[in-house]
Amino acid sequence: xxxxxxxxxxxxxxxxxxxxxxxxxxxxxxxxxxxxxxxxxxxxxxxxxxxxxxxxxxxxxxxxxxxxxxxxxxxxxxxxxxxxxxxxxxxxxxxxxxxxxxxxxxxxxxxxxxxxxxxxxxxxxxxxxxxxxxxxxxxxxxxxxxxxxxxxxxxxxxxxxxxxxxxxxxxxxxxxxxxxxxxxxxxxxxxxxxxxxxxxxxxxxxxxxxxxxxxxxxxxxxxxxxxxxxxxxxxxxxxxxxxxxxxx
Amino acid sequence: xxxxxxxxxxxxxxxxxxxxxxxxxxxxxxxxxxxxxxxxxxxxxxxxxxxxxxxxxxxxxxxxxxxxxxxxxxxxxxxxxxxxxxxxxxxxxxxxxxxxxxxxxxxxxxxxxxxxxxxxxxxxxxxxxxxxxxxxxxxxxxxxxxxxxxxxxxxxxxxxxxxxxxxxxxxxxxxxxxxxxxxxxxxxxxxxxxxxxxxxxxxxxxxxxxxxxxxxxxxxxxxxxxxxxxxxxxxxxxxxxxxxxxxxxxxxxxxxxxxxxxxxxxxxxxxxxxxxxxxxxxxxxxxxxxxxxxxxxxxxxxxxxxxxxxxxxxxxxxxxxxxxxxxxxxxxxxxxxxxxxxxxxxxxxxxxxxxxxxxxxxxxxxxxxxxxxxxxxxxxxxxxxxxxxxxxxxxxxxxxxxxxxxxxxxxxxxxxxxxxxxxxxxxxxxxxxxxxxxxxxxxxxxxxxxxxxxxxxxxxxxxxxxxxxxxxxxxxxxxxxxxxxxxxxxxxxxxxxxxxxxxxxxxxxxxxxxxxxxx
Numbered sequence: 001x002x003x004x005x006x007x008x009x010x011x012x013x014x015x016x017x018x019x020x021x022x023x024x025x026x027x028x029x030x031x032x033x034x035x036x037x038x039x040x041x042x043x044x045x046x047x048x049x050x051x052x053x054x055x056x057x058x059x060x061x062x063x064x065x066x067x068x069x070x071x072x073x074x075x076x077x078x079x080x081x082x083x084x085x086x087x088x089x090x091x092x093x094x095x096x097x098x099x100x101x102x103x104x105x106x107x108x109x110x111x112x113x114x115x116x117x118x119x120x121x122x123x124x125x126x127x128x129x130x131x132x133x134x135x136x137x138x139x140x141x142x143x144x145x146x147x148x149x150x151x152x153x154x155x156x157x158x159x160x161x162x163x164x165x166x167x168x169x170x171x172x173x174x175x176x177x178x179x180x181x182x183x184x185x186x187x188x189x190x191x192x193x194x195x196x197x198x199x200x201x202x203x204x205x206x207x208x209x210x211x212x213x214x215x216x217x218x219x220x221x222x223x224x225x226x227x228x229x230x231x232x233x234x235x236x237x238x239x240x241x242x243x244x245x246x247x248x
Numbered sequence: 249x250x251x252x253x254x255x256x257x258x259x260x261x262x263x264x265x266x267x268x269x270x271x272x273x274x275x276x277x278x279x280x281x282x283x284x285x286x287x288x289x290x291x292x293x294x295x296x297x298x299x300x301x302x303x304x305x306x307x308x309x310x311x312x313x314x315x316x317x318x319x320x321x322x323x324x325x326x327x328x329x330x331x332x333x334x335x336x337x338x339x340x341x342x343x344x345x346x347x348x349x350x351x352x353x354x355x356x357x358x359x360x361x362x363x364x365x366x367x368x369x370x371x372x373x374x375x376x377x378x379x380x381x382x383x384x385x386x387x388x389x390x391x392x393x394x395x396x397x398x399x400x401x402x403x404x405x406x407x408x409x410x411x412x413x414x415x416x417x418x419x420x421x422x423x424x425x426x427x428x429x430x431x432x433x434x435x436x437x438x439x440x441x442x443x444x445x446x447x448x449x450x451x452x453x454x455x456x457x458x459x460x461x462x463x464x465x466x467x468x469x470x471x472x473x474x475x476x477x478x479x480x481x482x483x484x485x486x487x488x489x490x491x492x493x494x495x496x497x498x499x500x501x502x503x504x505x506x507x508x509x510x511x512x513x514x515x516x517x518x519x520x521x522x523x524x525x526x527x528x529x530x531x532x533x534x535x536x537x538x539x540x541x542x543x544x545x546x547x548x549x550x551x552x553x554x555x556x557x558x559x560x561x562x563x564x565x566x567x568x569x570x571x572x573x574x575x576x577x578x579x580x581x582x583x584x585x586x587x588x589x590x591x592x593x594x595x596x597x598x599x600x601x602x603x604x605x606x607x608x609x610x611x612x613x614x615x616x617x618x619x620x621x622x623x624x625x626x627x628x629x630x631x632x633x634x635x636x637x638x639x640x641x642x643x644x645x646x647x648x649x650x651x652x653x654x655x656x657x658x659x660x661x662x663x664x665x666x667x668x669x670x671x672x673x674x675x676x677x678x679x680x681x682x683x684x685x686x687x688x689x690x691x692x693x694x695x696x697x698x699x700x701x702x703x704x705x706x707x708x709x710x711x712x713x714x715x716x717x718x719x720x721x722x723x724x725x726x727x728x729x730x731x732x733x734x735x736x737x738x739x740x741x742x743x744x745x746x747x748x749x750x751x752x753x754x755x756x757x758x759x760x761x762x763x764x765x766x767x
């Protein structure tokens with residue numbers, strides 16, 4: 001469970017973070033929310049799909065890592081095997097306070113929160129602080145270079161949220177989202193039907209007028225749209241990964 | 249031009265309640281009234297109509313009706329104070345005791361299309377047997393937990409468990425009016441109809457209004473409520489009472505506020521048997537609609553008020569009670585010449601099993617899809633419509649009666665009178681005889697115009713303790729393997745659905761915040 005508290009240079013003076021452990025947060029995720037800026041990084045290994053937010057039902061972009069709940073096929077032998085770790089994981093253990101509510105109204109005054117129960121977080125007393133792990137603050141209470149970089153990830157996610165919303169709005173406007181229905185049979189003869197995944201309706205995309213295509217282009221949305229389509233080919237290597245695992 | 253070949257270009261709907269707007273909307277949507285070449289639909293309504301304004305229950309058919317009208321489910325739910333309804337809970341109908349209840353859910357019994365589970369349930373040993381609706385259908389468990397039939401991720405009108413709505417009828421009327429006039433191209437005239445002009449063949453040529461002169465058309469739809477202005481008053485089509493079968497003749501209705509904004513909303517209609525009738529209890533988003541329908545021959549109004557007050561509790565004293573007469577029955581026919589009646593003008597029954605709105609929907613759909621293109625085919629359309637709806641009213645009366653004949657209550661002659669064979673239609677007695685030896689099956693209901701399916705009869709029969717005797721046909725019980733699989737599957741579905749569904753209130757709050765997506 002996450003236990004979010006606002007980051008504070010007194011209370012969290014002695015915290016040390018092990019960024020390498022951030023990937024632990026992906027261990028049990030078969031779908032990870034992603035932002036447009038990451039599409040090309042992810043498309044080389046993962047199908048990029050649209051799913052619905054579990055609480056709001058709104059469309060969100062995600063990368064597929066496994067076929068069942070809690071199955072991450074890129075997590076093997078206790079470590080991350082993928083080429084690229086999504087921002088959503090890299091940002092651990094930091095979050096933006098009130099991320100879902102006042103964010104758009106508030107003019108840049110965000111509260112950075114930390115999940116103090118994250119496996120990346122440990123507390124050192126001054127006695128045994130001989131560690132290479134970064135702290136959040138310097139001796140004088142200034143933000144450490146590590147913390148500044150962590151905030152960069154959060155800023156990218158914030159911008160990503162806006163970009164994603166722009167993409168989803170355009171896809172909805174032109175009615176380009178369709179349910180992805182795939183039934184897969186693995187080598188052990190077990191079948192699974194992928195539910196709740198959506199993708200681009202290629203027929204409707206092809207039938208868009210020049211004006212509408214130009215609009216998508218001007219919004220820089222054509223590239224992510226085609227990246228999503230191409231990335232669906234990664235379903236096959238992903239099935240192979242699953243078969244490999246079953247074969248062992 | 250030969251008047252027999254006159255094309256149907258304009259339909260005039262008289263009356264602006266739910267029946268009027270649903271019929272006008274259905275016609276306008278199907279016949280493209282918002283285009284130049286489409287059918288012209290005019291709705292005339294008086295400015296001075298009183299509104300009954302109680303909560304209304306629908307059938308799942310309302311989802312397809314709304315879709316046919318091009319309505320967005322999120323808009324509908326937000327505008328009409330609507331909530332989800334997953335069937336009805338009948339409490340105190342069998343013996344009146346505290347633990348006496350059964351469900352008529354909207355999901356078919358498990359494996360209904362593959363094999364009849366009712367036979368096996370009836371012969372299951374008593375120790376490990378739950379009630380019929382609990383054992384064969386996962387929906388009762390959802391209702392008992394106050395859960396919604398879907399999640400915010402389910403597309404609009406899609407479901408995890410089949411559902412209908414509870415809605416505020418006044419708000420629904422306003423919503424339909426706006427949609428029909430702004431989107432579907434229905435012309436709206438607010439005026440009183442004071443008389444009609446007729447042709448030589450007795451057809452109505454126009455209705456005469458107080459301020460807008462004559463409004464002419466080729467087909468007139470009478471949605472004028474109990475007054476039945478065109479079909480009843482003008483054409484004098486007789487009313488066929490069914491008060492000899494169903495005795496309820498009065499309703500006392502109240503609107504009950506919730507304790508607070510987060511009070512749970514029941515996701516089913518609660519119908520509780522009382523000494524001379526029953527109380528409906530419908531949960532909308534912002535209030536409940538509650539009412540006692542009773543037979544004035546079996547109870548005084550004073551007694552009835554006392555029973556309603558007892559059901560509601562302390563709050564009752566601060567509520568306004570509306571008294572509504574219920575005249576049970578229907579016109580002998582519904583379509584005469586070029587006039588067809590929809591809604592209360594066609595007939596009315598006590599609100600058990602929410603038959604009022606579904607009969608309106610079915611009427612509107614048939615009129616719209618079978619709309620006579622010219623006058624010379626109208627009599628055929630009328631004949632077929634009359635056959636279809638006489639059958640539907642008849643079957644609805646049978647099904648409502650079924651709820652009474654299986655009761656064992658004897659605290660008032662209301663209940664014992666209902667069980668008098670003289671008051672039970674032959675058609676129902678015949679079916680009851682068949683079911684002595686087997687469960688209701690689809691073959692018992694073979695018309696295209698059926699209203700209640702075999703599954704509904706099973707839920708009521710076995711919910712009320714009826715027993716079909718399979719001792720002469722033990723070979724029909726030779727696949728316990730199949731039956732046990734289905735019972736187990738149902739248990740698993742209860743677990744899965746219970747773990748994944750939000751409460752009715754939670755989902756409604758989310759719909760207001762985020763809305764459903766279309767896919």
